[in-house]
Amino acid sequence: MMQVSIDPNEIEQVLRDLVAIPSVNPAFPGGSGEGAVGAYVKKYLSLQGIPCVEQEVEPGRSNVIGMLPGSAGGAALLFEAHMDTVQTSGMTIDPFAGKAANGRLYGRGACDTKGSLAGMLVAMSALRRSGLPLPVGVHLAAVVDEEYRYKGVSALAEAISSGRFDYSAAVVGEPTGLHRVVAHKGCVRFHIETRGIAGHSSAPANGNNAIERMVEVLNFLRTEIEPEYARMTHPLVGPPTHCISEISGGDAPNTIPGSCRITVDRRTIPGEEPMEVWRGLRDRLLRLEMRVPGLTLTVGEPFIIDYAMEVPADSRILRQLGRSVAKAANGKREYGAAYGTDASKLARVGVPSVVFGPGSIEQAHTDEESVELAEVTAAAAALVDLVLHYGED
Structure with missing residues (x-):
């Protein structure tokens, strides 16, 4: 030829x-x-x-x-x-x-x-x-x-x-x-929002600080969810990961924040289905809500999924x-x-x-x-x- x-x-x-x-x-x-x-x-x-x-x-x-x-x-x-x-x-x-x-x-x-x-x-x-x-x-x-x-x-x-x-x-x-x-990996991206009670920052005990409640969520993701990834390592792409890629909350420097929102970017490995991963995380976060006093949260539907x-x-x-x-x-x-x-x-x-x-x-x-x-x-x-x-x- x-x-x-x-x-x-x-x-x-x-x-x-x-x-x-x-x-x-x-x-x-x-x-x-x-x-x-x-x-x-x-x-x-x-x-x-x-x-x-x-x-x-x-x-x-x-x-x-x-x-x-x-x-x-x-x-x-x-x-x-x-x-x-x-x-x-x-x-x-x-x-x-x-x-x-x-x-x-x-x-x-x-x-x-x-x-x-x-x-x-x-x-x-x-x-x-x-x-x-x-x-x-x-x-x-x-x-x-x-x-x-x-x-x-x-x-x-x-x-x-x-x-x-x-x-x-x-x-x-x-x-x-x-x-x-x-x-290669896929991803599922979604928001988690915590809701509190707004008030004057001079009396923080009278409100419920949504940013502080989000700290509970972040600690949960870091200490309970993240350690599980090592047991799921794929031979070519490694373990799943997640990244807190965005955060927003509060309205003014002298106001107890009534809401806080983060974006979670969860990277999936071959064999994982993005929606199943999201549902699993959602269910565990809702159980966290039940056991932590003062915590009220919403796990949003994924806005991007990839395989x-x-x-x-x-x-x-x-x-x-x-x-x-x-x-x-x-x-x-x-x-x-x-x-x-x-x-x-x-x-x-x-x-x-x-x-x-x-x-x-x-x-x-x-x-x-x-x-x-x-x-x-x-x-x-x-x-x-x-x-x-x-x-x-």
Whole structure:
């Protein structure tokens, strides 16, 4: 089979183009959405002769899905990467300049995860230009809203579940340093509120201080719940965790606070269901309320849930992506991650999914975000090899 090469100059130009287009998630300050990046992806694919469809997720926000057919028909291989980024506030470089220096390209999203998207686009282009019959069809889904509520991949997962799309496996683009993430955590986020009796702070005994009652809740989470996590350690992602990520309470410096609220971010491990975890914590907190005098609390319904994910050890995608990555880069391995990705939503509808891409997660969302261009080129080469040798066991 003829060699299909990746042009580093094309990689740099496509990534520079993507970074130059603002796509801050509209949930964040200054967010304009992903529409302009979606238009770029659609135009790029069209210029390469790759047909694509748009999947509207909500008004003005659509997934873009490019499609290359395989010679044998059947289920396709999916490449997936998100188009949205986090906010640019606090950045110390021009977030949209796409400046290249010392082998790296800088800007918001360069690492998370426009580097992955650029590699996937150029890989699709290289496969199309090669004229080779592909042993498997391959789709590239550029999706919206990964950084907030996962609406893009959720819509894609619904389309898969309904039979509109059929995929044998997926590669989900995120900055993994060309390693392969085969398991990761999920999360369930919710509020706990304590309620007291407001009054004048000069007579604290006449009220019921909701902030002090919240201290009882925090102590309970730290001393009774947290020690249990060590007994639940997963071999790839470690134990569950929780973080008290927000707190608010009180109305004035001279008033006994009548309410206090915290946000709990509970990270789940493979095998845990987010709603079951929440119900278990809720029930134990309500029992705490019954045994602590003066404590009145409410455990809110989760406002975000996401799922943990683990790829079955015998999945074809693990073997074949491992071989393809080894041809493009040395010393790369499989591991588990503490963060979440779009992969878990695809796995929930029966698509074995591996998280893979250029860049370091430590660069994601930083004030000088960047990615090594050679890694983006290597990622594209690995994806091309994966497609060309898919099904060879």
